Structure formats: C-alpha cells, structure tokens
Amino acid sequence: MNLRKVKTIVVKEFKEMIKDKIGALVIFVVPISMMLIFGYGMRLDVDKIPFVVVDYDHSQLSRELVYKLSATKEYFHFIGEVSSEKEIDRLILNNRARFGIVIPPDFEKDIKSGKNKKVFIIVDGTFPYRGEMAKSYVVAVINQMNLDRISKLTGAALPLKLKIRYWFNENLKQEYLMASGTMAVILFMSPAVMASLLIAKEKEKGSIYNIYTSSITKVEFLLGKQLYTVMVSSVNFLIIFLMTLLVFKVPFKGNLLFFVLASVLFMFVSTAFGLLLSTFLNTQVSAFVGSIILTVVPSILYSGYLTPISAMNKNGLFMAHIIPTYYYMKILKSCFFKNAGIVPLLPHVAALAGFYILFFALNVKFFSKREK
Numbered sequence: 258m259n260l261r262k263v264k265t266i267v268v269k270e271f272k273e274m275i276k277d278k279i280g281a282l283v284i285f286v287v288p289i290s291m292m293l294i295f296g297y298g299m300r301l302d303v304d305k306i307p308f309v310v311v312d313y314d315h316s317q318l319s320r321e322l323v324y325k326l327s328a329t330k331e332y333f334h335f336i337g338e339v340s341s342e343k344e345i346d347r348l349i350l351n352n353r354a355r356f357g358i359v360i361p362p363d364f365e366k367d368i369k370s371g372k373n374k375k376v377f378i379i380v381d382g383t384f385p386y387r388g389e390m391a392k393s394y395v396v397a398v399i400n401q402m403n404l405d406r407i408s409k410l411t412g413a414a415l416p417l418k419l420k421i422r423y424w425f426n427e428n429l430k431q432e433y434l435m436a437s438g439t440m441a442v443i444l445f446m447s448p449a450v451m452a453s454l455l456i457a458k459e460k461e462k463g464s465i466y467n468i469y470t471s472s473i474t475k476v477e478f479l480l481g482k483q484l485y486t487v488m489v490s491s492v493n494f495l496i497i498f499l500m501t502l503l504v505f506k507v508p509f510k511g512n513l514l515f516f517v518l519a520s521v522l523f524m525f526v527s528t529a530f531g532l533l534l535s536t537f538l539n540t541q542v543s544a545f546v547g548s549i550i551l552t553v554v555p556s557i558l559y560s561g562y563l564t565p566i567s568a569m570n571k572n573g574l575f576m577a578h579i580i581p582t583y584y585y586m587k588i589l590k591s592c593f594f595k596n597a598g599i600v601p602l603l604p605h606v607a608a609l610a611g612f613y614i615l616f617f618a619l620n621v622k623f624f625s626k627r628e629k
Contacts, residue, residue, distance in 0.1 A: 258480075262473045266481025267488070270455065274489070284451065288443045288493045292500050295439040296432065299563075303390040307334045309348055310358045311341060316365035322376070325398050326358065332394045342379065349381045356380040356391050368406075425594040436505035437593045438562040440497055441586045444520065445527045446552040448490040450545060452531030455482050457544035460535075479532055479620050486528040487521065494520055501593075511592030515599050519592075522609050523585045527552070529616035530581070536623045556582040561590075584608040 274281045308326070312319050327335035336354055339345060345357030359377035367374045378395055382388045426433055459465040468478055498520075501507045509516075531548055538544040557563060559573065560582040566574065577583045584605040591597040 258474065258477055262477045263481040263484065266473075266478060267485045270482065270485040284447075284489060285493060285496070288447050288497055289500070291443050291446075292436070292439055292497045295442070296436040296500075296505055299435045299439070303387050303394075304332055305330070305334045306332060306355045306387070306391050306394070307336050307353065308356045308358065308391075309336050309339045309345055309354045310360065311339055311345060312360045313362045314360050314364035318365035318368060319360045322360065322399070322402060323358075325402060326395065329394070329398060345379050349379070354381075355387065356395070358395070432505060433507045433594075434590075436501050437507050437589055438560075438586065440494075440501060441523075441560060441582050441589050442553060442556045442562060443497055444490070444494060444523055444585070445530075445556050445582045446549065447493055448486050448524050448527040449531030449534070449552045450548045451489065452482060452486045452528040453535040453538065453544040453548040454541055455486070456532065456535035457538055457541045460539050461541060475621050475624050479617070479624060482532060483525065483528045483617075486531070487524050490524045490528070491521065494524065507593060509593055510596035512596075512599060515602075516588070516592040519585070519588045519602070519606055519609070522606065522613065523581065526581045526609055526613045526616065529613055529620060532620050533616050533623070536620065536625075552582075555580045559583060560586045562586065581609060581612045584612075 274284075310323050310326075312323065323335070323338075326333055336348070339348070339357070342357070342359060345354065345359070348354035349357065357379045359379065361374065361376070364374055364376075376399065378392065380388045380391055456465070459468070502509060530552070534548050534551065535544050538547055555576070559566075559569075559577040559580050561577070562582075566577050566583065569577065587605045588602050591602055
C-alpha cells in the first residue's frame with residue numbers, strides 16, 4: 258500500500274471541501290443542530306403537571322391533601338380550585354390541565370369516623386405514559402398521607418421506612434441521557450452520510466473513471482476517503498462532546514483518553530458503513546436517504562437510546578446486537594455516568610473493531626475498480 262497515494266486522496270477531498278463552502282458549512286451545522294434539537298426535544302421526564310381540584314368538603318383535611326399535592330412543585334403545578342367536574346373536563350379539553358382531583362363531601366367527617374373515603378382523579382389519557390405517571394405521583398402522595406395519619410392515630414412510628422439512593426444519574430435527569438445518547442446517534446449518522454456521498458458524488462460527476470484507470474488500489478482509495486471523513490468527523494466529535502459537557506451540563510466520570518480512542522474507532526466503523534452503502538448506490542440522493550434511514554432509525558430504536566435493551570423481546574435483542582451503535586452506547590454511558598473502568602468495556606471495543614474489519618473487507622470486495 259502506497260501511503261503517498263492515500264495522502265493524495267485525503268488532500269484532494271480537503272481541497273474540494275474548501276471550494277464547496279456551503280457543503281462544508283452543512284457538514285458542521287447538521288450535527289450541531291441535531292444535538293440541540295434532540296438534546297432539548299427528546300425529553301421523557303414528566304414534571305410540573307398542571308392540575309386542578311374540586312373540593313366539595315372544604316375541610317382542614319381536604320385542604321391538607323391539596324397542600325401536599327401543590328407543595329410537590331417538582332412534579333405538580335397547581336392551577337387552582339374549580340367548581341365542578343365539568344370545569345375539569347373543560348380545562349383538560351383545552352390542554353390547560355392534565356388531571357383533576359375531586360374531593361367528595363364529608364371527606365374529613367367520614368375519615369375521622371373510620372370510614373373508607375374515595376378521592377377521584379380524572380386524568381388526561383391522550384399520552385398514556387404521562388397519564389400513568391401523573392396517577393402514580395398522586396397515588397404516592399395519598400399513600401404517604403395515609404401512612405402519616407396511621408402513625409399519628411396509633412402513636413407508633415412506622416416500622417419500615419424506605420431510603421432511596423440513585424447511582425450514576427443521581428438526580429434522574431432525563432436530559433443527561435438524551436444529550437449523551439444523541440452523541441452516539443450523530444457519530445454513526447454523520448460520518449456514514451459524508452462517506453456515502455463522497456463516492457456517490459464521483460459516480461454522478463463521472464470522475465470515478467479517473468480512479469478506474471489510475472494505478473491506485475481499492476484499499477488505498479477507500480482508506481483515503483475514510484481518513485478524510487474521520488478527520489472532519491473528529492472536529493464534529495469535539496464540538497458535540499463539548500456541547501454535552503458545557504451546554505447540557507452532563508457529568509463525565511470515565512477515562513477521557515479511552516473514550517476518545519473508542520469514539521475514533523466508532524467513527525471508522527460508521528465511515529466504513531457509509532462507504533459500503535455507496536458501493537451499491539449510484540446517486541447522491543439515494544446515498545443520502547439510504548444512509549440516514551439505515552443509521553438514524555436503528556440507532557434510536559435499538560441502541561438503548563430511548564428504552565433499555567433488556568426491555569426488548571428476542572427480535573429486538575437480536576437487532577440491537579447487530580448494530581454498532583449499541584456497543585458504542587454502552588461505552589458512552591459507562592464513561593459519562595459510571596466510570597466503570599477500561600477492562601469491562603473491552604468486549605464492546607472488540608465488537609466495534611470486528612464491525613470495522615467486516616465493513617472494510619466488504620468494501621474491498623464489492624467496490625469494483627477497472628484495471629488499466
């Protein structure tokens with residue numbers, strides 16, 4: 258392999274990038290835009306849920322219940338009291354409230370006399386996950402109120418108290434997972450799209466025939482394209498990594514050098530995948546659309562970006578294990594949140610190396626070069 262020929266391909270691509278200022282701008286703007294859109298937009302946290310109350314009792318105990326709910330400001334946003342259930346329906350219909358509490362008459366009187374009294378909750382079920390979480394929050398507050406009242410009536414301390422400590426993501430901030438996970442999606446998508454467009458562009462222009470008739474080998478040509486893409490993508494990696502740390506305030510606890518090297522390897526995998534796609538696609542449009550679909554969709558669905566892999570069925574688990582993003586996501590989350598060390602992550606690095614060897618070997622096999 259002649260390294261001077263590889264260098265010539267790399268220099269040629271950089272010169273073309275400088276000439277195409279709009280294309281160069283897009284290369285850097287798209288990953289940053291995705292980072293902002295996904296980082297801020299893909300939040301699954303359910304907090305500050307607006308709610309209203311219909312209090313038919315107006316007793317001390319009913320006011321205590323309303324106070325306990327409204328005091329939980331992290332989860333609830335108390336709009337105020339309304340006069341009837343019809344008002345709850347109207348506010349939910351107008352998207353001003355997500356649920357309403359109905360406290361029946363004689364609420365305090367019946368409870369003090371030992372009767373079981375029901376409190377009604379009307380929940381907006383348009384988004385099932387949000388509705389289920391709202392119900393769970395209300396149930397937790399009422400259960401705690403029941404326990405406090407039992408303890409007060411009996412005069413005995415509760416025999417069992419639950420003390421919770423969360424590890425790795427101590428504040429349970431969903432935006433931490435979204436921002437860091439978006440890095441994996443971008444680093445699989447962006448280099449693959451760039452690499453696929455490089456060869457597709459030469460096919461459209463006809464300049465690929467210069468390669469067909471030159472003395473450069475397939476390995477030299479493909480490696481030159483790949484090195485250029487990885488160099489440019491490394492700048493994008495640095496930008497989105499700094500955005501994750503400084504804009505989204507995601508803590509980084511792992512080995513920085515190991516993470517950078519693993520990320521470079523992942524970019525080699527994604528560029529090899531993009532080049533592989535371009536061997537079968539002859540236009541820039543088809544290469545762009547194909548690489549977007551085959552990188553973004555699997556990365557979001559099967560990498561652990563939105564849902565834990567352990568929650569998937571057998572087919573989902575199989576799909577996850579044949580996608581490189583799954584292994585990089587494991588490395589990324591461990592480095593950002595767990596500081597798990599290098600040794601436990603080596604199998605995932607080995608998997609990425611295996612993907613690279615496979616993709617590059619397939620590139621060499623399927624990329625046809627005409628001899629002189």
